[in-house]
Amino acid sequence: MLKSVEIKNKIVNIKNDMKALQEQGKLDEAHAKIELLNQARKELDLALKEEKEEFKNIVENGKEVGTSKADIDVNKVFNKLVMGKPVTEAEMAVYNIGSPGQVEHVPERGGYLVPEEQANTLKELRRTQIALKDYCNVVSVNTMSGKFPVATDQKGLLTNFEELTEIGQSEITFAQQSWEVKDYGDIIPVSNTLLEDTNLPLVEIIGSNFTQKSVNTENAEILKLLKTVKTKMTGKDYKDLVSALNVKLDPAIANTAVVVTNQSGFDYLDKLEDGNKRPLLTTDLTDSTKKLFKGKRVLVLTDEMLPQDAKKYPFYVGDLAEFANFYDRKGVEIARSTEAGFTKNATLLRVIERFDVKATDEEAVVYVTIPEPTVA
Numbered sequence: 001m002l003k004s005v006e007i008k009n010k011i012v013n014i015k016n017d018m019k020a021l022q023e024q025g026k027l028d029e030a031h032a033k034i035e036l037l038n039q040a041r042k043e044l045d046l047a048l049k050e051e052k053e054e055f056k057n058i059v060e061n062g063k064e065v066g067t068s069k070a071d072i073d074v075n076k077v078f079n080k081l082v083m084g085k086p087v088t089e090a091e092m093a094v095y096n097i098g099s100p101g102q103v104e105h106v107p108e109r110g111g112y113l114v115p116e117e118q119a120n121t122l123k124e125l126r127r128t129q130i131a132l133k134d135y136c137n138v139v140s141v142n143t144m145s146g147k148f149p150v151a152t153d154q155k156g157l158l159t160n161f162e163e164l165t166e167i168g169q170s171e172i173t174f175a176q177q178s179w180e181v182k183d184y185g186d187i188i189p190v191s192n193t194l195l196e197d198t199n200l201p202l203v204e205i206i207g208s209n210f211t212q213k214s215v216n217t218e219n220a221e222i223l224k225l226l227k228t229v230k231t232k233m234t235g236k237d238y239k240d241l242v243s244a245l246n247v248k249l250d251p252a253i254a255n256t257a258v259v260v261t262n263q264s265g266f267d268y269l270d271k272l273e274d275g276n277k278r279p280l281l282t283t284d285l286t287d288s289t290k291k292l293f294k295g296k297r298v299l300v301l302t303d304e305m306l307p308q309d310a311k312k313y314p315f316y317v318g319d320l321a322e323f324a325n326f327y328d329r330k331g332v333e334i335a336r337s338t339e340a341g342f343t344k345n346a347t348l349l350r351v352i353e354r355f356d357v358k359a360t361d362e363e364a365v366v367y368v369t370i371p372e373p374t375v376a
Contacts, residue, residue, distance in 0.1 A: 003047045003050075004044060004047040004048050007040060007043050007044045007047055008044060010040050011037065011040045011041065011044065014033055014036055014037045014040060014286075015037065015286040015287075017033060018030045018033050018034075018037070018285050018286045019284075019285075019286055021033070022284075022285050022286075022295070023295055027285075030285045031285065034285065037286070072090060072091055072094040074094050074095050074115040074116075074117065075115055075117055075118055075201070076199060077091040077092070077094060077095040077115075078095060078112060078114065078115050078118065078202075079199070079200060079202055081095065081112045082112055082202060082334055082335070082336055082349075083195060083336070084336070095112075095115070111333040111334055111335030111350065111352065112333065112334060112335070113331040113332065113333050114203055114331065114332045114333070114334060118201070118202070118203040119203075119331075119332060121201070121203045121204055121207055122203060122207055122210070122211055122332060125207050125208060125211040126211055126214075126215060129211065129212065129215040130215070130219070130299050130300060130301060131215045131218060131219070132218065132219050132222040132223075132260070132299070132320060133215075133218045133219075133222065133326050133328075133355075135258055135299070135320040135321060136222065136320045136321055136323070136324045136325065136326040136357070137321040137322070137324065137325050137326065137360070138325075138326045138328050139325050139326065139327050139328065140328055140329075140330050141179070141181065141327050141328065141329050141330075142329070142330075143329075144180065144181055144329070144354075145178070145179065145180040145181070146178075146179060147176045147177065147178050147179070148176070148177045148179060148325065148327070149176060149177075177325065177358055177360065178358075179325070179327040179356045179358055180356055181327055181328075181329045181354040181355055181356045182354065182355070182356060183352050183353075183354055184214070184217050184352065184353055184354070184355070185350055185351055185352035185353070186209070186210055186213055186350075186351050187348050187349070187350050187351075188206045188209055188210065188348070188349045188350075188351060189344065189346040189347070189348050189349075190202075190205060190206070190346060190347055190348075190349055191345070191346055191347075192338075192345050192346060192347055193345070195347055202334065202349070206334075206349055206351055210332075210351045214353060216305065218326075218355065218357075219301065219305060220305070221355075221357045222320075222324065222326075222357055223301075223305070223306060225323075225324055225357055225358075225359045226260075226316050226323075226365060226367070228359055228362055229316070229318075229323075229362050229363075229365045229366065229367050230362045230363050231248055231363065231365075231366045231367070232366075232367045232368075232369075233248065233366060233367065233368045233369070234312075234369055235368050235369060235370045236370070236371070237370060238268075238269060238272055238280065238370065240368055240370065241259065241293065241294075241315055241317060241368055241370075242294060244315075244317045244366040244368050245257060245294060245296070245317060248317075248366045249317070249318055249319075249364075249366060250363075250364075253318060253319045253322055253364050254318075256319045256321070256322075257296050257317055257318050257319050258296055258297045258298070258299055258317075258318075258319070258320065259293050259296050259297070259298045259299065259315060259316070259317050260299045260301065260306070260315070260316040260317075260320075261298065261299070261300060261301070261306070261313065261314060261315045261316075262300065262301050262302065262303045262305070262306040262307070262308070262313070262314060263300060263301075263302055263303045264303055264308060264313055264372075265300075265313035265314060265315055265370075266291075266298060266300040268313050268370070268372075268373075269281055269291075269293060269298065270291070280293065281293055281298065282295075284297060296317075308372070309369050310369075311371065311372050312369035312370060312371050312372065313369065313370045313371075313372065314367070314368075314369055315367070315368040315369070315370065316365050316366075316367055316368075317365065317366045317367075317368060318364050318365030318366055319364050319365070320364075320365070322360070322361050322364035323359060323360065323361055323362070323364040323365045324357055324358065324359050324360060325357070325358050325360050326355060326356075326357050327355060327356040327357070327358070328354075328355050329353075329354035329355065331353075331354075332351060332352070332353050333351070333352045333353075334349055334350070334351055334352075335349070335350045335352075336348065336349055336350070337350070
């Protein structure tokens with residue numbers, strides 16, 4: 001395992017500890033771990049830089065310069081494949097191992113899957129966005145369509161029995177949920193002069209552009225599903241959000257709930273104060289850029305992505321992982337075309353991801369609207 005992966009796991013564990021302490025009201029103990037978290041982040045930055053140096057490739061123009069497979073950089077092989085440059089058998093073998101979600105490349109599709117190391121760049125860029133996918137139940141799939149078993153009855157009770165008597169039998173009811181991933185992509189022109197260097201980090205060039213559109217597309221599809229929630233409340237003020245958590249959701253779901261709203265809804269919550277003039281929203285100690293409402297993380301989308309509902313603030317309150325399955329056909333695929341960008345001396349890179357989203361429990365989320373304050 002790479003050292004960076006170990007440190008990332010360490011960071012996740014520290015954040016989980018801080019969240020647990022914060023939920024228990026042990027704020028001093030949670031604060032004490034902030035320095036530990038910052039130190040781990042510094043260690044991660046250093047490890048990533050060291051690994052980047054270690055994986056430098058010494059393969060040039062498709063010829064191996066007395067090197068073993070262990071010394072071949074899968075990222076450079078990927079760049080050469082996308083650019084149509086020759087590769088050796090050893091390079092192809094390394095690429096097949098290093099690319100996520102497949103054993104062999106798929107030339108008939110005209111594209112190649114981004115290697116895991118470059119895919120991590122996209123993941124890092126995603127972390128700067130509010131991606132609802134990250135809060136859904138992500139199911140990795142390897143085919144374009146299929147069925148997934150979903151339990152439909154989770155409210156049964158155990159049977160009370162006395163010693164030496166037979167335990168009563170019950171059945172778990174399952175439904176077969178069908179899914180079919182679809183292709184979502186973008187065409188990004190890149191200067192041919194820039195692409196002459198096979199060491200060029202393609203994903204870093206197209207990353208920000210593609211990631212923003214990717215997250216927007218995923219969020220739009222998840223929001224379409226959220227409109228199907230069974231419980232809808234027309235509230236009067238923020239207290240109805242509290243009621244949604246306390247009585248409208250199953251306690252187990254409320255325990256892991258988040259609050260999804262838009263910029264205007266967040267602005268409304270962010271201005272609220274309790275009787276002692278303290279803000280109702282608190283800062284998440286694991287991430288100072290995030291806010292909590294009653295200990296639940298607030299996810300803020302743009303007003304354009306999640307518009308006002310007839311001059312009312314929209315709030316989705318619940319557990320998205322219980323609400324929906326996000327079927328992710330792992331891997332981002334990049335293909336190129338030189339002909340289409342001929343007049344601009346550019347190569348057009350087509351970037352594709354494949355996914356589907358299906359609701360599994362429409363009762364795991366409550367939709368609450370709160371009217372905008374009337375201006376006197």
